[in-house]
Amino acid sequence: MISSPTNPQKIPFNIPYLTGHEEAYVLQALRARAHCGNGAFGTRCINLMKQKYGFGEVFLTPSCSAAMEMGTLLVGIGPGDEVILPSYTFSSTANAVVLQGGTPVFCEVEAGTMNMDVKELKKCITPKTKMIIPIDYAGIPCEIEAINEIAKKHNLVVMVDAAQSFHSFYKGKPCGTLSDLAAFSFHESKNITCGEGGALIVNRPEWIERAKFLQEKGTDRKLVLDGVKSKYHWVDKGSSYLLADILAAMLLAQIEKAQEIVEKREKVTNIYRKITTLFEKKGYIQTPVHSKDIAVNHHAFFVIFDKPENRTTFIAKLKGKNVAAYIGYEPLHSSPMGQTYGYKAEDLPKTETLASCLVRLPFYTELTDNGLDYCAAQVEETIASLYG
């Protein structure tokens, strides 16, 4: 087993977790002398994910970014089509639209979750709208029932950017099962990781066959692998949206332990809650909120300060104590690329204000075992110094 690199008095923002089974699986995959995508370990990952979570169909991809590109390709997004997404997200959500020639339309977010504000979503819909891509920030599921309802009324596709919400549950149902499409990330910054990796979940049965072609460079190779055909052909457009089997081997070790990983991470949330409650009650800061019927995967914990200057001071002071906190996203609408779509910062004032005050605290699975007390004490002391 590879030892932990953690020093209990020096807390990085993230350390990718290892369950202990990765090495054996990766060695087995290496020795199998069959390393490309849709191989033995990939198939085991897919079957386990379907069995544990009830996903429609699973396509393992090189990243969540690639999974979302495959998703917009599958939906047929193109020039003239508008796709609504929250401004508060990673560039990948917007790139999945832009790379197909579609137009991103940015929606406001709400404070408790930093997820898409459903009341604002309705205002973004035009006759050109084709699709909605909400995200599950910090592993907290978006308001998917309300979003699906709006989508149904206007005949829109919903693909959730579920990069952060693997093993989160909305009213008892796993994230990834609740929308037409969903995309997970297994990047090293996420709860479950193989370094770089992702998955596209396709819950519309009539879309599954074509998704197989898009994933395998526009060929029907998957039908040959499935024993349906003996020779494969170029049948559609597509790209190489495949995860190499050595990475799938690492991923399998992690998916098998998803529950244990979430349980370890819950302890980090609990201690952060404990030390922030008093300051929140006094109205100085805000922390994540969700209803009781949501079970989160404890991906992240954020603090929204009352003003940007307090955020800046907080991050700098913590850095001096060897604790790495991190600002969240720069809103996409006011980013250099967002401005080329005609947006100005003032267009989404709520998102701008929240984003300028938000900090993400260090959060990784091993923090529970090493350094959590030190980290929490420094965070508490630093917040207290701002409002003392």
Ligand SMILES: *Cc1c(COP(=O)(O)O)cnc(C)c1O
């Ligand atoms: C991490 C993340 C991505 C990118 O995931 P990759 O697997 O690196 O492509 C996209 N969207 C969100 C919301 C993320 O958190």
